Amino acid sequence: MDINSDDLKTFVAVIDSGTLGAAAQHLGQTTSAVSRALSRLEEKLATSLLTRTTRRMELTDEGRLFLKKARAILAAMDEAEEAIRVRRQQPSGRLRIDAAAPFILHAIVPHVAEFRALYPQITLELTSNDQVADLLEHRTDIAIRIGNLQDSTLHARALTANPLHLLASPDYLQRHGTPTTPEQLAEHQLLGFLQFESGNTWPIRHAGGEGLAVTPALFASSGETLRALALHGQGIASLADYMTRDDIAAGRLVRILENYYTGYRQQIHAVYYRNTQLSRRISCFLEFLQQKL
Numbered sequence: 001m002d003i004n005s006d007d008l009k010t011f012v013a014v015i016d017s018g019t020l021g022a023a024a025q026h027l028g029q030t031t032s033a034v035s036r037a038l039s040r041l042e043e044k045l046a047t048s049l050l051t052r053t054t055r056r057m058e059l060t061d062e063g064r065l066f067l068k069k070a071r072a073i074l075a076a077m078d079e080a081e082e083a084i085r086v087r088r089q090q091p092s093g094r095l096r097i098d099a100a101a102p103f104i105l106h107a108i109v110p111h112v113a114e115f116r117a118l119y120p121q122i123t124l125e126l127t128s129n130d131q132v133a134d135l136l137e138h139r140t141d142i143a144i145r146i147g148n149l150q151d152s153t154l155h156a157r158a159l160t161a162n163p164l165h166l167l168a169s170p171d172y173l174q175r176h177g178t179p180t181t182p183e184q185l186a187e188h189q190l191l192g193f194l195q196f197e198s199g200n201t202w203p204i205r206h207a208g209g210e211g212l213a214v215t216p217a218l219f220a221s222s223g224e225t226l227r228a229l230a231l232h233g234q235g236i237a238s239l240a241d242y243m244t245r246d247d248i249a250a251g252r253l254v255r256i257l258e259n260y261y262t263g264y265r266q267q268i269h270a271v272y273y274r275n276t277q278l279s280r281r282i283s284c285f286l287e288f289l290q291q292k293l
Contacts, residue, residue, distance in 0.1 A: 003044055005077060008070040010037045011049065015059070015067055091280035092121035099144035101128040102224040103268075106243040108144075111292050115285070122281050141282055143271045146240070147198070155272055157286060160293040161265035163241045164203050167253040171233040179236075182206035182260055185214065189235030191226045192216025199223075202238040203264035210262045214238075240266060242293070268293070 010027065014034065017023040024031040042049050049063035059067060099108065104126050112124065127140070149156055168178075172189075179185055182204050192214060193199035202212045220226045223239055230237045231252055247253040270286050 003041065005074070007037065007041045007044070008074055010034060011041055012067065012070055012074060014038060014050070014057070019057070090121050091119055091284050093279070093281055094123045094125060095281050095285060096125045096127065096141045097144065097285070098127045098129050098140045098142070100146065101222060102227070102240070102243045103144055103146065104128060105224065106246075107293065108289070111288070115288055118288070119281070119284060122285075141272065141279075142285065144268065145271055146266050146268050148267065149269055149271065156269040157271075159268045159270055159286070159290050161267055162293075163261075163263075163265050164238050165241060165244060165248070165253075165255050166202060166204065166236060166238050166257050166261075167230055167244060167248070168236045168256060169231055169233045169252065170254055172230075172235065173254060173256070175233070178254075178256055180257075182212055182257060185212070185236065185257075189217045190214050191218050191220070191229050191235040191237040193223070193226070194219040194221045196221075199238070203262045204257055204260040205262055206260070211264075 010023070013023040013026050014020060017026055020034050020038075021031045024034045027034065029037075038050070045062075045066070047062045048060050049066055050057045050059060097104075097108070108126065116122075116124070129143075144159070146162075176188060179188060183206065193216075200214055200216060202214055203210075204212050206212050218229060218235060220229065223243060226237045227239055227243060227247070229235065230239070231247065236256065244253055248255060270289075272282070
């Protein structure tokens with residue numbers, strides 16, 4: 001049996017048009033060509049699909065069953081073709097993305113060139129704000145937020161979960177020694193976040209349980225500033241993997257107390273308002289970024 005889509009389209013056209021002549025006109029063929037195509041289809045199926053008289057045509061039981069299947073197959077083919085057609089369309093327009101500065105610098109900027117090559121008609125705007133509440137005011141399409149989300153008016157898409165590391169420069173460890181237990185951290189210069197209390201609870205096990213609340217000797221409002229301080233030998237910091245991965249690989253920063261890590265990972269979400277439908281440019285950026293993360 002060798003039934004193709006043209007056979008199915010001819011059969012469905014005959015039924016929908018009501019006559020061979022009307023179907024022929026719809027298909028741009030002659031009536032005799034449609035009749036021959038219908039006869040070939042019945043021959044391939046080894047059954048009659050229609051009872052034909054000079055006045056009308058009626059479906060046989062086999063014809064009714066085959067018509068239902070033929071419609072489903074043609075609909076699936078149309079859907080597949082439409083999906084490919086939409087995918088080939090180049091998304092365009094302005095895309096406003098807001099994230100903390102360290103995330104933009106370390107997780108987005110390195111991939112901007114590739115994204116722009118894939119989607120040259122999208123114009124990116126990158127901004128840095130730590131608050132989620134003003135997405136509409138700032139006309140932000142996507143906000144990347146790290147940690148637990150509390151605003152129920154936002155729709156969220158999980159992108160990844162990122163580990164944290166306790167880090168110091170080789171220079172600092174050479175001058176002050178490497179702590180071997182969490183309790184020894186009290187003897188060191190600790191770098192912590194200003195106005196971000198949860199950032200100063202480090203994900204390590206200790207005598208009091210899991211999660212060690214530290215008292216920093218030096219505060220900063222930005223993780224990127226803490227990273228720079230650690231690189232310059234000013235102390236030990238707890239920082240995300242996405243912003244320190246290259247430093248660790250190059251030996252500029254060293255992980256410490258790894259045996260005490262709890263396995264905690266920061267959740268990273270893309271958020272947008274629930275009444276916002278994902279446009280093509282938003283969805284393609286989220287898919288791209290998720291692959292990179």
